[in-house]
Amino acid sequence: MSLSHLDEKGHAHMVDVGAKAPTRRQALARAEVRLAPETLVLLAEGGLPKGDALAVARIAGIMAAKRAPELIPLCHPLPLSAVSVELSLSEGGVVIEASAATTAQTGVEMEAMTAAGVAALALYDMVKGVDRAAEIVSLRLLEKSGGKSGVWRRG
């Protein structure tokens, strides 16, 4: 059996991106976490029992971006040139925006999505002692750029 004949049966496999051009690629994802009003007050005042939830969630998200290929079975490992995670208080909870960038043969959507998703999970961990019903109500890609398919923005 030669190299080129593997996978012909359509099983799960990491797609070969070896023929793609390395280009600058970026992605932006957003997570929204709904919190009880009392939790929002504690969060804003720094009164949560486990400590500074926003700093913990931000750093957890940044670190998770780097672990995306370990967590997501068919995600390609690649060098990241930038990651950022921002959290802001909204009326009913917290909005998390995560961006990732690379110069590589494949995109960084999963890095941005994983950063936003794990930041949201870490935030849940910080508040669950006082707000077990807190819920991640959205985790989605907002935009991506780079590569053959160019720019995509959520409509």
Place this chain on the structure above:
Amino acid sequence: MSLSHLDEKGHAHMVDVGAKAPTRRQALARAEVRLAPETLVLLAEGGLPKGDALAVARIAGIMAAKRAPELIPLCHPLPLSAVSVELSLSEGGVVIEASAATTAQTGVEMEAMTAAGVAALALYDMVKGVDRAAEIVSLRLLEKSGGKSGVWRRG
């Protein structure tokens, strides 16, 4: 400075659970992923370009439960006695239910939540080539049991 004086300033820290009794603890979390109708058809027929999305997401979720303490900064490491992740097709997408169990001094909510969340992220990775706008529309705890606070069920 003695051991007992650390953390008095309220910074982020991993709460001491050393005085809690080790009891059987379980948690159940659910994620919901909204997919385009065409994606659901491809999923049901096994026609996705990256392969068997449900098996990949299930295994990614199970493996992620074991990595929860690495991903979530203040989550305690503990031995897991059981993890399962089930995915089922719903009208508008996929429902993922993840459960975790342990006999330990602290609960497994984050293990169940991480399993459901990473399974949802892995599912997104499997479909994003054909459905970039797919969205995780909910990730939440359904129930937990064990420990001092006993059984909790989402109302």
Place this chain on the structure above:
Amino acid sequence: MSLSHLDEKGHAHMVDVGAKAPTRRQALARAEVRLAPETLVLLAEGGLPKGDALAVARIAGIMAAKRAPELIPLCHPLPLSAVSVELSLSEGGVVIEASAATTAQTGVEMEAMTAAGVAALALYDMVKGVDRAAEIVSLRLLEKSGGKSGVWRRG
């Protein structure tokens, strides 16, 4: 002591590949697992108590390829452009073929070997409850290409 004088004593070290040209590199490895006839029947019929062994082994192998530099002390970390793991039933067991590809300064033999080896270990985990004597009877490199030494095929 200057940078160039380290390692002159011949201790274990990660060889400097900085002067090599980044070229397309591929490797193909094979593992063979010998199973009891009854186990092969259970495997073929999907009757194993722990679930779908082939899917679990395939995904474990793909994920392990990405962890090769963590597991193998002197293995260089590099971006992988493709990984695939195929399992097929043979007369006395299961044959696993794993391929890996990259464009980098060093080869991907260890990624392919680790993928095949960990897939075999995961398969053993899935069957050991019914077939503790199952044995990995071969794990070897079949071919590699790319780099200064060009193509090598097992004779």
Place this chain on the structure above:
Amino acid sequence: MSLSHLDEKGHAHMVDVGAKAPTRRQALARAEVRLAPETLVLLAEGGLPKGDALAVARIAGIMAAKRAPELIPLCHPLPLSAVSVELSLSEGGVVIEASAATTAQTGVEMEAMTAAGVAALALYDMVKGVDRAAEIVSLRLLEKSGGKSGVWRRG
């Protein structure tokens, strides 16, 4: 859907060991690596270009035992009380014996198997520059003890 109803469909899942008694459990695995005669001489004389292969393989194996639950999808995480990996030169290559022990609700066969297997992979990495055709010709469990099923020894 209640906790007890998950997995009824027989998909891959981590078996619930929560009802098992924690007992002392041990396992012993063996890997055999076949090397070219010239490689054996280099190994015995400490002349391999990448350095001390036996020390590297031993430590890689010990460290891999601790990573078994990360690598093997349905393997339970557990505290290990002991791990050892011994390598000895045989007529045609190297014999690796790995043992693991714990006091837990489930066995450590996969920890011992993973230690032996990764030690063998690390050994291959150390010699492959001079002996690409080196082959792992066996990786198998030799014995286990502890738990309900008691002692098992390969016949």
Place this chain on the structure above:
Amino acid sequence: MSLSHLDEKGHAHMVDVGAKAPTRRQALARAEVRLAPETLVLLAEGGLPKGDALAVARIAGIMAAKRAPELIPLCHPLPLSAVSVELSLSEGGVVIEASAATTAQTGVEMEAMTAAGVAALALYDMVKGVDRAAEIVSLRLLEKSGGKSGVWRRG
């Protein structure tokens, strides 16, 4: 070869702690990082270009405590019941105190030491753009308790 005969040759191995009693064990470690006076001012005023160095170092240290068995080859994996990392500004730099606690068969010195050490490394990463000569001038155990050897305090 039986289980009991491994390691008789004195090679590196993870000591068997299976016969020890699980008791409450704690450890406290300290790292000291010397910074330039201008760096201390930037740190105190929150003016470092990479952001909030103290929060990043604290969380890095807590997370590293959980990875100690992955990093330190012969360190036993164990469940941690508490970890905390505190940083305070001193006259010439930053003092980091890290504590860890468990109920287990072996101590948590390495978890505390690793937490303090990685917090110090993370702090260096945050300041190195403005203070490349910053130096970790001490990393040491201050005290430990629990187990057969009881309480130890640095004289």
Place this chain on the structure above:
Amino acid sequence: MSLSHLDEKGHAHMVDVGAKAPTRRQALARAEVRLAPETLVLLAEGGLPKGDALAVARIAGIMAAKRAPELIPLCHPLPLSAVSVELSLSEGGVVIEASAATTAQTGVEMEAMTAAGVAALALYDMVKGVDRAAEIVSLRLLEKSGGKSGVWRRG
């Protein structure tokens, strides 16, 4: 919110190195561990109860270099082309020198520092049973080269 507007508030984030040129970059770090005279004798004679401390520390350091981006929150993941760790006995203890090299858009100071630091921690783990007061008395960067800022050497 567009990609370029994230982080304007100065929170912790991984700096964008996407506009930097990939160049050959190297770094050299040193750790010094002070040991009791009796420990030095045991080390020199190979008489430590946990086995060969120098080999364990060397390999731990090399492997840790590859984990730097996992441990240090804002450290960029990058392919390493070389890592080496050398330990030598000095009058009062052990000197560890770690070097790392890459061709990338950002430097490898943290890889070298992490290698030296974790090697020192692993060495402490090997001796702490006989020398709990052993101390890492210095961990610092000696030199770096490559990139816009060119060569830096500790004065």
